[in-house]
Amino acid sequence: MSKLEQVDTLILGSGQGGKLLAWHLGNAGQRVAVVERQWVGGSCPAVACLPSKNEIWSARVAHLAHHAADFGTITGAVKTDLAKVRQRKRDMIARENAAHLAFYESSGAQLIMGRGQFTAPKTIEVTLNDGGTRTLSGNQVVINVGSHAAIPDIPGLADAQPLTHIEALELDQLPEHLLVLGGGYIGIEMAQALRRFGSRVTIIDHNPHLMHREDADIAAEVQNILRGEGIELLLDAQTTKVAGQSGKDVRVTVRAGGSERTVEGTHLLVATGRIPNTAGIGLEKLGVELDERGYIRVNERLQTSAPDVWAIGECAGSPHFTHVSVDDFRIVRDNMAGGQRSTQDRLVPYCMFTDPPLAHVGLNEREAERQKVPVRVGKLPMAHVLRGEATDETLGFMKVLVGNDDRIVGFTMLGAESGEVMAAMQTAMLAGLPYPKLRDAVIAHLTYAEGLGRLLGNVPARAG
Template identity: 50%
Template structure:
């Protein structure tokens, strides 16, 4: 079985429950050990709960092992490579600069191993029993486990929590599966630099890998069905990111679909592509698929516990993360939560509060995002497109990053900031930054939004000079403000 089929994925091959297996009783049984699940185990374990956590493969979940953290490790390495190849800009010279991809991979593996060790220690320290194996529900609050060493156990929980995440899938394009393409899992384990990498899908994963692999030395072609990248963002944002990708030397085929694939990824592949009414053939060495993710609910035995899923397979939960079955909860991707680790972190807070008698809710929460390109793209709250669609009036503030003194000092002046402000109250209803340290700058604005502060609170604040966050003063004091927009 290859690693694609193993990503946080519970299969349906567990042996049927037999009467001779007696149930072991726990206060909480958790299936999956990702962010929302493991934090719940550690927190409630410290309070004295008896907890069992079932994990099929990735201790600590996808984020630590095969997603967020290892990908950012790779992206940072690619940024260092970019700096190294720009040494003349900084008054330095070097010769024979090369990228050793096996060394890049080893650095990433060291980081992952450290995270696994840390999470494993936390399970021990907080009293949670970590069981490596495949779990599925066989009745109300009853979970059967086939451990990785072949043993069968039956766990009965006063409460059940499901946090099995989601996984990348390869679509039915003729020849695509047979070509054995990469998903993000295999891409993070590459020990060589692909001569020519074709990436299917211009979402967050596709864009981040495109820039990183290009900077590490690959020729990169990015293919997407949409007429523009980041179609959920305003057109000026899409255009700015598109300009960045082209500047980096990334080839883009938009409004394009792959009709057929032949060959084997890692050796030689040929893609027949339909684009705007014409057909083209593209030859490459590797294919990376980043187009779709599905929830890991198949094989969980949810029907036997009365847990319902929606048409896409995500577990139905209410605003308190309760499923349709009493005493059964779900967190993270599998519950339809936005696919961000920080959103799953908040799910953990909602679940642990409610399972302890509280009433914390997922309704109305403000979930930011950051696309880890260089420079970063970060947003929280509404963008212009969303505000107009909802009929929400706003004042627009927009500022080129090159006006920010920190950006002028470092000469990293690509991008812009913009904010949407309610005309009556002056409260910030949306903020976006495309520029250096955008994610960190966004956090300052998010705090103001959570506190309900008007934008003038940021103009009145004394912000450290020269930092990127200082640019918020320039943004809101600038004359680059549009008229009130309906």
């Protein structure tokens, strides 16, 4: 074992929450070491959030170019150079990488590139990427190791070497026919993007509708939008086996409606969920307990079962969003300083970056019914939002849930700029604002947020 190095705070994983904590503590004068096996800054800026939205935006540009004549602009033949799309994404990643290294330099936090494994309480041995080993011990430890794409145990699937979102974002040639296994947010985002670049796309999902956790009306609208763009959907279809190899010739056999059929494609993308990166890193040596799904057990302050050991982000079972990891950082930062900050009762929004995008915060109708929360529901088609009339972005709708006390308890929007509009509704929810206050607010014309007034005007009056 190499010579033991002592630091104040030792962080395994440089994802969003971990890196922010490292920079904060480093700037405060602590000796901080961050161990990262692959991606500076974690997966978000390298292979996940930013790269995927970068390519999704390229796909939107392609879609607009194909439909330019609808807006009076006449173009010639339109085609996608996927290698150039990839290079635009890589250039962005390079800028992000440089920015992260600059933050490490200015904060004084050490970034150690290598594979870390705990060998004793608060002690980690790092196999360095450029050779050799280092052994470090911290007065306090933070685990921020994230998650990876799940590959279901389906006969032939692993042998087919399917794409995950990571490999899909590195394609430089357009798939002739992309098969997408999984009807969640990642699968849908990538399916629409590749379809807009010019691929034939089929989504296969074992649930009766896409995004099975969403309300049925939201899922149905998304399905109509995808089908309208020529994406084939095979729903309520159990995948029984896979043959061939992704990138060449792949065949997926599904059972649906009492019979089997085989779907042939050139590429296969698996987007069926995530698995925490907690196996094989020596957490048992650290004294950290896992739950039955492999996530680190933490309390509401993000403390693990081991003293002075914290966990942040997806590996701690937090909702799998970068913005939640940022909030985890704030919780751990404050609690390390003696605070009593908690994960309980936080209002977590999310967006799916399709076109139009889906944004949600608070309860949906299914959750309200399950929790026995009485709500009144207001809906507004995006075709009734005047901004959409001007831009021809009329697909989707808004939906709001209001409690008996007139407070807003949930909001969903499938429509243009939905994430930006949702932030206004989230602010009202955080403030406990009675919905008539927002309904009657003077909102600038001609904006998408202007539709909130009409939406809230559709909330039924309280009984009695």
